[in-house]
Amino acid sequence: MTNDHSHEDFFQNVFDVVRLIPKGRVTNYGAIAKYLGSARSSRMVGWAMNASHSQKKKVPAHRVVNRNGELTGRLHFATPFLMQELLEKEGIKVKNDKIVDFEKHFWEPMKELEM
DNA sequence: TGGGTGACCATAG
DNA sequence: ACTATGGCCACCC
Numbered sequence: 521m522t523n524d525h526s527h528e529d530f531f532q533n534v535f536d537v538v539r540l541i542p543k544g545r546v547t548n549y550g551a552i553a554k555y556l557g558s559a560r561s562s563r564m565v566g567w568a569m570n571a572s573h574s575q576k577k578k579v580p581a582h583r584v585v586n587r588n589g590e591l592t593g594r595l596h597f598a599t600p601f602l603m604q605e606l607l608e609k610e611g612i613k614v615k616n617d618k619i620v621d622f623e624k625h626f627w628e629p630m631k632e633l634e635m
Numbered sequence: 636t637g638g639g640t641g642a643c644c645a646t647a648g
Numbered sequence: 649a650c651t652a653t654g655g656c657c658a659c660c661c
Contacts, residue, residue: 567641
């Protein structure tokens with residue numbers, strides 16, 4: 521594992537994309553996987569997000585939710601409501617662990633990054 | 636070798 | 649709105 525850097529390269533690619541998500545916008549795991557070529561499934565994006573908190577260069581992990589706009593990763597933050605708090609600080613409303621007007625805030629890397 | 640488990644997703648009913 | 653299923657792929661027994 522320590523000799524095989526393929527995972528870490530993938531992680532870095534995920535982190536780079538997430539860092540491009542503008543404040544007040546959000547995307548989901550699948551969209552990132554698709555943008556990166558889908559060689560790896562969206563599960564791997566979630567796996568990468570697990571490691572995102574220990575990065576020197578910060579990763580706005582709170583801007584990544586699941587396909588339905590639900591804050592499925594919230595328990596992996598320092599506190600169970602930190603993810604929601606960070607989103608609300610950017611003007612995004614959250615109700616019952618779900619983003620209000622998800623489509624309105626959605627950021628599609630395939631489109632926004634103009635392939 | 637094989638089963639269980641994920642910050643997932645699409646589809647079907 | 650909900651559950652069930654199959655695909656996904658790395659990790660851990």
